[in-house]
Amino acid sequence: MTDHNEEMKSRRFIIKAGALVAATAGVALAGSAQAKVPQKGVQYVAKSVKPNQNCGNCSNFIAPNACKVVDGQIAPTGYCMIWAPKAR
Ligand code: SF4
Secondary structure, eight states, X not given: OHHHHHHXXXXXXXXXXXXXXXXXXXXXXXXXXXXXXXXXXXXXXXXXXXXXXXXXXXXXEETTTEESSBOSOOOTTOBOTTOOBOOO
8 A cells, every 4th residue: 555655746846847847838928929030030121022011011020110029120121031011
């Protein structure tokens, strides 16, 4: 009987430890989900060469000079490879 009790305690410990690891991983993932992409990674340029495609009319642009996805200062005249039209 003692062996059985020890085994059950051990199993409970493993389950609790597993839950703790999963919770910690979830927090880490949530933190990284907020990290932005570097400008070089999406070929950001401060002056767009695409007609009618610039940060100012991109759905990710946050006026006056930021982006939901790309890190750093973003000019409304800029452009990058993940440009997406603003919903009308
Ligand atoms: S084009 Fe859009 S996604 Fe790219 S940097 Fe400008 S606002 Fe951000």
